[in-house]
Amino acid sequence: MPNAARKNPIDSFKLTSPCLKKQGFFFIGYFMVGLGFRKDFAEEFLEKNFPTPDFIELAPENWIGMGGYWKKILDRAADRFKIFTHGLSLSIGSPDPLDIPYIRKIKKFLDDYQITLYSEHLSYSQCDNAHLYDLLPIPFTEDAVRHIVPRIKTVQDILERPLILENVSYYTPVAAEIPEHEFITAIIRESGCCMLLDVNNVFVNAFNHGYDAHEFILKLPLDKVAYIHIAGHEKVSDDLIIDTHGQDVIPPVYELLDYTLKFIKPVPVLLERDFNIPELDELDNELQMIRNIYSKHFSKAEIC
Amino acid sequence: MLKEKTLRQQQKLASFCRTNILDDDLLVRKDRVHHYRRLVFNIILDMMETMYPISMKLFPEGEWEQLIHRFFANYKCTDPQVWKMPRFLSDYIKTGEKEILVRYPFLPDLLVMEWKELEWFTNEDLEWAEINSDISSSEKRICFYFPEHELLILDYPVYRKEGPDFWKSNPGKYFLLVYRHPESRKVFYQEVDALSCFVWESIKEGKNKAVIISELNDLLIQQKLNNRFKAEFIFEKVWDDFLKLRLLKIQ
Numbered sequence: 001m002p003n004a005a006r007k008n009p010i011d012s013f014k015l016t017s018p019c020l021k022k023q024g025f026f027f028i029g030y031f032m033v034g035l036g037f038r039k040d041f042a043e044e045f046l047e048k049n050f051p052t053p054d055f056i057e058l059a060p061e062n063w064i065g066m067g068g069y070w071k072k073i074l075d076r077a078a079d080r081f082k083i084f085t086h087g088l089s090l091s092i093g094s095p096d097p098l099d100i101p102y103i104r105k106i107k108k109f110l111d112d113y114q115i116t117l118y119s120e121h122l123s124y125s126q127c128d129n130a131h132l133y134d135l136l137p138i139p140f141t142e143d144a145v146r147h148i149v150p151r152i153k154t155v156q157d158i159l160e161r162p163l164i165l166e167n168v169s170y171y172t173p174v175a176a177e178i179p180e181h182e183f184i185t186a187i188i189r190e191s192g193c194c195m196l197l198d199v200n201n202v203f204v205n206a207f208n209h210g211y212d213a214h215e216f217i218l219k220l221p222l223d224k225v226a227y228i229h230i231a232g233h234e235k236v237s238d239d240l241i242i243d244t245h246g247q248d249v250i251p252p253v254y255e256l257l258d259y260t261l262k263f264i265k266p267v268p269v270l271l272e273r274d275f276n277i278p279e280l281d282e283l284d285n286e287l288q289m290i291r292n293i294y295s296k297h298f299s300k301a302e303i304c
Numbered sequence: 305m306l307k308e309k310t311l312r313q314q315q316k317l318a319s320f321c322r323t324n325i326l327d328d329d330l331l332v333r334k335d336r337v338h339h340y341r342r343l344v345f346n347i348i349l350d351m352m353e354t355m356y357p358i359s360m361k362l363f364p365e366g367e368w369e370q371l372i373h374r375f376f377a378n379y380k381c382t383d384p385q386v387w388k389m390p391r392f393l394s395d396y397i398k399t400g401e402k403e404i405l406v407r408y409p410f411l412p413d414l415l416v417m418e419w420k421e422l423e424w425f426t427n428e429d430l431e432w433a434e435i436n437s438d439i440s441s442s443e444k445r446i447c448f449y450f451p452e453h454e455l456l457i458l459d460y461p462v463y464r465k466e467g468p469d470f471w472k473s474n475p476g477k478y479f480l481l482v483y484r485h486p487e488s489r490k491v492f493y494q495e496v497d498a499l500s501c502f503v504w505e506s507i508k509e510g511k512n513k514a515v516i517i518s519e520l521n522d523l524l525i526q527q528k529l530n531n532r533f534k535a536e537f538i539f540e541k542v543w544d545d546f547l548k549l550r551l552l553k554i555q
Contacts, residue, residue: 129380130322136318171337
């Protein structure tokens, strides 16, 4: 495997503005296998102190501005775990202007909880000044790339952190003019941001759109991958899978993770489970599966 | 920077998700695009059902869903936090659902009451606020009020257990205190009267006891309700009640 592709992209994140240069440092360390922190199991998770992921990930939108009971839960979680974040409403691909006041709220939240990793989706969820609260696919076009790249830089400047963008699942292309991998690569390369590689999304998209997931992985900017997601999905018809995060991860998706790890530097891997949440020991089994795969590729010394 | 074509495609897809109107020029797989609308409404309906369990039960089967579909098609939700989205429903109904308002004139009040429970459960924590030091008669003690509360003015008694027929047939002015308990952090409701509201708001404004009683007395005279003795009595009752509710403390 090429050495260049084994370098952690966050370590070499290009600091493009004075404020980022001032910040100057981004560190993940040994936080490697994490769990999506959901309100549905938050209290039980904290009470039992089980499972024990290396980090937890939450959506800032679900916690910003909260006090009372949920603030106490969040503070307890923050005392115990390293927190990474995965936003939902940035809408980086929207035709609408960026919501700058909201990005500043995110920045404050990240600062308050000393969170260094902020990821989002390469999609849009707001249009004509109305939020959809779900992720819509951006047309794969060159003008969309030119539209999104400066927006990423603006977000990074405000957050004083690298933005890590996820390849999203989609069920139909929208007025596509270039291939998906070219679209993703152009945005990541031209903006200098990092990539969140969701291996389940690659699996889902490969199935839904009839391409080879392994070949697709190799076409991505793997040297820029800073974070990985893995999740379950639901096959709703002979030719369509919906990315539900509501089922167990299936063996072919674990296999795709295994395959992907051959080509990248050690980066954190996150298990997402948003619906139909099982007993916590079942989630722990899934975390252990990921750890087993991870340890095939990276020793602890290599991670640290 | 975005070409007109790309912009229009994005708008048409978003509009389809909100309105179910599929533009022929939207360049998507027509056999699959409906999944986006379905997934959007999974989120919206789930959020609304969680937030408004009482309001939802007023409607015959299917009508609540239709209402939420109309709401989402016609009202632009501008808050990026999905859990804040349901609060817009009350505004929408007041301006955009005349027929619903005729059938359920109390619905905006009911929605507000249900929403406030979540809002106060989740609101940011606030610090105890000091009250005018002259408030507590002879003793010079420091008093504080707990600001995690709100007085709602309602046109229908939707907090009463009697139910929709009673609410509808008893329009008026009703005052409801919603507050988050300082220790348990649970949200409670308490019916209060107009005069108690006046006293409580005056306390929070920093007026001293003598001024509040004087103004309250003027109010009683104006309303031909009572005399000075009753004003003092009302003040003391409010003071005691709010102490019991743990919204006041004396140090």
